[in-house]
Amino acid sequence: MALDKSELKDLFVRVIFEETAPEDWVQDVWGLSPMMGDSAAKLWEACEWLLEDCPEETLENFMQYLYRKQLEEGER
Helix, strand or coil: CCCCHHHHHHHHHHHHHCCCCHHHHHHHHHHHCHHHHHHHHHHHHHHHHHHHHCCHHHHHHHHHHHHHHHHHHHHC
């Protein structure tokens, strides 16, 4: 069953950030190091752009790839 773009975005956020909201992650990194926090903010902004502009099929394929990689890592 194919997921819609909104569901794919939510999955991406859960896979990458687990239980933490991306904005909270950026603030946590910023608290540790403002220079790294700036990079974290730019990284999340780039992810948001990609999630918004990426075709659904490409995003779905990418999510399948991420899940496969996580499963492989879990088997090690």
